[in-house]
Amino acid sequence: MHSPLSPAPVRAAHVRLSGVHLSFGGRPVLSGVDLVAAAGDRVAIVGENGRGKTTLLRVLAGDLPADRGEVHRSGSVGVADQQIPLGPTDTVGALIDLELAAVRDALARLEAATEALSDGLPGADEAFAAALEQAEALDAWDADRRVEVSLAALNAVDDRDRPLGTLSVGQRHRVRLACLLGAGHPVLLLDEPTNHLDAAGLDHLTERLRAHPGVVVLVSHDRALLADVATTVIDLDPSSDGRPRVYGGGYAGYVEARHAERARWEAEHAEQIAERQRLADDLSAARNRLRDNWRPPKGTGRHMRATRAPGLVRAVHRRQEELEGHVVAVPPPPARFSMPELPSHGGAVLLHATGITVAGRLARPVDVALESGDRLVVTGPNGAGKSTLLSVLAGELEPDTGTVTRSRSARIGRLGQESDLPGRRTAMELYDERLARTGISGPGLGELGLLAGYDRHRPVEELSVGARRRLDLALVLAARPHVVLLDEPTNHLSAALVDELTTALGTTPAAVVIATHDRQLSRDTASWPRLAL
Template structure:
């Protein structure tokens, strides 16, 4: 697969992916993907978990060769994936220097070219012109200041001597994101950049991306970010012809167009199934007539049977041929999320917390009471203790002060931010261990993921499995910590609607702006 990379100013930034195909273990992951992004374009890549969004970004970044197709890039490239490239012994400063290596290198080359020019060396003029253009393209002189601004806005650690091992996962990701926003790359490739950001960080990221002069290609579950930023949407979800779809006009236009296309798909598939059933019924009726006419009414003889038989046989054969020729060319649309029926526990307060706090993690004492059907959203900046509160309510963490009382026989289900599933087990095995059946009926995991080891699943598929296992316990109280992380926008919409209707009590801790808007009628608790 040809891949080309050249340096150019942000205004000349360009990315083009043409007819890219990629398979893993014989299973197609990317099928005929086309993508174009020029300076100022913000291209959002969307789709259900496991559809190849992160894979496409890796192909775009040059980390993964495609089986077929071409990738062209112009301009320096900055990539934020879901893995930090340094180990825990390195420092914040080392991570900043790594992410600003293009800036550091450009400034070093300019300094060298300046010295050569001052010494009058041959070819120094051209080398100096090229080095200066590179520094100007990156706006390298101002890069460190831009990084400092983003570190502060994202509430990221700015102490360069701080070891990465002393930072949380979210803190490390915020440091790297701040570096990328300040590095001045012509092309930004971002995988779930809103994870671990609070309201202030989300606002800063949105503004920086909206005004970013280069090209941006991002994967995100954050519907508010996509609405505010995306100019083009590429949907990798299955379509009626099996190829990805490209939608212009922004995210809102994509949502409308996708809904209309899904309705057409379902209607055409239903029509083809109905026609196949009609042909099958005609064949069955013809076969019945043939059988019946070999048992004529009393008074009819063998001659009558012999006369009618050839025509009836021909009719059966004709209908068999019609049925065989009928192909259901429109594949079945993908399954939708099906929320299991969660139980109510009437006549009792399911969970009550009085004066709950945890030193160093949840500073302000919390009081709350939950009955069946209650809805609560926990808000607050990063580090305020939202996750800690949910862990205390679930019984996974003891409070430093206060008490938590749970109703007898009340089941509490907690979906944490980080997955702790064993890599060697399959999704189906874990679901069976949980005492539940029919995992596939939830519509959360693709069929090919059900019997794969957890260690081979994508981050999004693991998140879906975590959710499935929590729901399998049929909890009376559902505690969800950043439930939209790593989930597709379509699934989040379906999950949000299901949570509003369940008889169980539901508590959500989230920074997701669209989810906050969708749950604006719920009670709020600020920590």
């Protein structure tokens, strides 16, 4: 059982943003962000990498001032960002005390106010009431117990004397997250809180966030967490008017509304482009009539022919002015992901693996047989050999035991977890080179909808992690594989792209094998066969 926080102060918790703008080096990062969140609201911030999600959290926390706009917070704030604020020689206990500093301070103030009240000092009644309200708001007396519960649930180290330098990155983050879940802050700001959590830890985090009576604002690529927790979604990705969008109805409501708005955006842009083309055609026709020395039908009087020419000149000028005055106010929407048509190889076994093992990496013998259209999800804990299995199937790693037979005409593409691309080459150069090497005609890089035009012509070393991941995916698809092997395909990709990719994978005639820990992807592929390692 988790003790509830004192209701009155928590009900007053809220955050509010009004017209928040922020730029770095002249580049706009946040443009007109508006948000109101009250107690009981759980707000998810979504968007592509580099859209300002973490920046917005820092603005909410008060760590980063906005260039303009208003930021209001009510209630103490607990922040779980991606940086641990202590050094390697500090202990687990020091981190717990740091994260519970507000709790310790509240209890110390209450103790001092109690003594002042006992001594009958002037103003002691008001000081005691204020100190008691603060301690009740944090449920300070039960904070350490709540932290212990969360430490256990998150499988975090609870030895308070242990130096942080002896812990892994994941262990340190689990300790910090447990502290924040137990500290009782009415406002929680969480940046990628699911990193380094196992299934039990994810369940505990979901339970605690859903039960939190104050305000939760989180950034996460975990679509399952967003689906289970979020009541409101703020989308920082591009929109038709350049302003962020706020959606109610939880994550499902956001997905539905985003699709509808995207369709309207595309329709409005297409309508304005068509109108501009109509005006251009009218101008061209008027110019042609003037150039061809337009003549009225035979029998028309000479006077009409003489007066018609000035009218044609005026028509040309009018059409020119209309065209110049027409502004395409709606910007072009970002391209959707478009899966290239992958080939099928009807009636043939594309790949057949029997009894394969790899010493120290894939202990249990594995059998896999794939034909066109087959689907398979490989599951298992870290270290079970999922990535190893995919490398063996792709022919990039030889098994120590067993055999792998591949159809000679079958092309196999594997998307690994890490990118290893030459940094000085551009995305376009690498993609075109891959197409040329395979000797297969295929869509251009821009037609896939994976990289913006600017990114397509930048060196790989200048691309964001998310953009490099998109390029890796494009290079796999460029070879038009008969078998697609995807190792943690949701890593570093936006929720919108993952949704589009998942839909495309469900209908492609190629064989598809996925290794994933992503809970939403597992839900979305629930009908696919499983191979548990």
